[in-house]
Amino acid sequence: MAAELLSRRQHTADTLKLLGTISDSVARAQRLVADLLDYTLLQEGRGIALHPVLCDLSEAVARCVEELRLTCPDYPLIHLHLGERSALFDKDRLHQAVGNLVANAVAYGERGAPIQVTSRSYGRAATVSVHNWGVPIPAELLGRLFEPLVRGQQRAAKAGSIGLGLFIVRQIAQAHAGEVSVTSTEQAGTTFCITLAMPLPQ
Numbered sequence: 001m002a003a004e005l006l007s008r009r010q011h012t013a014d015t016l017k018l019l020g021t022i023s024d025s026v027a028r029a030q031r032l033v034a035d036l037l038d039y040t041l042l043q044e045g046r047g048i049a050l051h052p053v054l055c056d057l058s059e060a061v062a063r064c065v066e067e068l069r070l071t072c073p074d075y076p077l078i079h080l081h082l083g084e085r086s087a088l089f090d091k092d093r094l095h096q097a098v099g100n101l102v103a104n105a106v107a108y109g110e111r112g113a114p115i116q117v118t119s120r121s122y123g124r125a126a127t128v129s130v131h132n133w134g135v136p137i138p139a140e141l142l143g144r145l146f147e148p149l150v151r152g153q154q155r156a157a158k159a160g161s162i163g164l165g166l167f168i169v170r171q172i173a174q175a176h177a178g179e180v181s182v183t184s185t186e187q188a189g190t191t192f193c194i195t196l197a198m199p200l201p202q
């Protein structure tokens with residue numbers, strides 16, 4: 001937060017770059033701690049704690065994207081909303097899931113290429129997807145991606161990642177009576193899509 005506030009003042013390009021690196025490292029540490037804590041609780045047989053509220057999906061995802069932009073200034077991070085606006089979900093949990101997906105898009109996608117977050121709400125079901133360009137995920141990894149402690153062979157995956165991000169994303173989606181799916185090809189890029197399908201209150 002302090003680094004983000006500082007970055008809004010006048011600085012040289014070098015200082016701004018350093019502040020970007022600090023924001024990125026802090027966000028990464030926060031993500032790892034949150035995922036590790038959830039993993040430990042899940043191992044203990046406790047489910048993902050969820051506080052769903054009926055709210056504006058477009059606004060919640062826009063805020064989340066705005067915050068994530070500060071952690072990856074070198075990537076155009078685009079948000080698009082389609083359909084109705086309201087949906088039933090836990091804002092913090094959605095933020096955690098989208099944060100994990102965007103962090104992956106930055107770590108494993110094509111450097112500097114646009115990353116698109118699309119939210120949609122249609123009646124009972126809402127979806128949030130994250131798309132990036134770059135080398136597609138190998139077929140043998142696609143089937144195991146959402147299992148805990150599974151990592152790929154990329155340099156970014158070997159350096160300091162633990163393979164929990166997508167496992168937690170799946171737990172969050174399932175806690176919302178939904179799922180997460182992935183498609184990944186050279187031509188179409190990589191898209192992860194979370195469905196939120198909790199029954200709306202009558």
Ligand SMILES: Nc1ncnc2c1ncn2[C@@H]1O[C@H](COP(=O)(O)OP(=O)(O)OP(=O)(O)O)[C@@H](O)[C@H]1O
Binds near residue numbers: 137152165166
């Ligand atoms: N958008 C993506 N493009 C290409 N490969 C991806 C993408 N997202 C995930 N992967 C691959 O899936 C693996 C598992 O991702 P996951 O987020 O679960 O763990 P991680 O990123 O390795 O570690 P952590 O998220 O715990 O820091 C990654 O190591 C990477 O190989």
Ligand SMILES: [Mg+2]
Binds near residue numbers: 100104166
């Ligand atoms: Mg990850």
